[in-house]
Amino acid sequence: MKEQLERIKNKIEQLKQLDQNLTLFGSNKHKYNLNPTLSDENVQNFEAVHKIILPNDYKDFLTKIGNGGVGPYYGLEPIENSLFDDLDYKRSNSLLNPSQPFPHTSPWNIEFVSTVNADDDEEEYERQYFEFSKNLMNGVLAISNFGCGVSINLVVNGEEYGNIWTDDRGNEGGIYPSHELGNKEKITFLNWYELWLDNSLNEIKEKHKSN
Secondary structure, eight states, X not given: OHHHHHHHHXXXXXXHHHTTTOOSTTHHHHTTOBOOOOOXXXXXXXXXXXXXXXXXXXXXXXXXXOSSBSOSTTXXXXXXXXXXXXXXXXXXXXXXOTTSOOOOSSOBOOOOOOSSOTTTOHHHHHHHHHHXXXXXXXXXXXXXXXXXXXXXXXXXXXXXXXXXXXEEGGGTOEEEEOOTTSOXXXXXXXXXXXXXXXXXXXXXXXXXXXX
């Protein structure tokens, strides 16, 4: 893992140098900057409060590379933001529950059906939707905002521990193992992050060739 962390550091610097005009998607937000690293004590406190053990590769990233910043899509969220269930509208009264197991092992996409019409009884409709959806994203941290209401999540509890999953329920896409970067199999955090770097480096090099 140490070698992979060093590769990642080098690739971040390469990408920063090659894309100084911030042409790649999301780069104008994170600007290839990393937040300060966390101490082991910071990480242990977070784990204790939320009754979880973070995957080692994610933990190493936080303590050796940075607590979010440059990363896929609109960047990597700092761990303090990873509990928000909506990364577009971060609300302290609407949080994920990583202490409970993630309930999925295969793609999920079931339509919500209410017994009432939202126009007739909005309160009851909202209550039923809450009951339907409240446990669907247990056991994860929201680590990246894909945009358009889609979040990229790291499973920290349950059978899928350590894997990256996408929540695209807002666009009726359901919940599924992340494959947006072109991976065919389920993918863990550092491999996902490095794959994004490799894809981004290839993209910016192609841009330079065409100019």
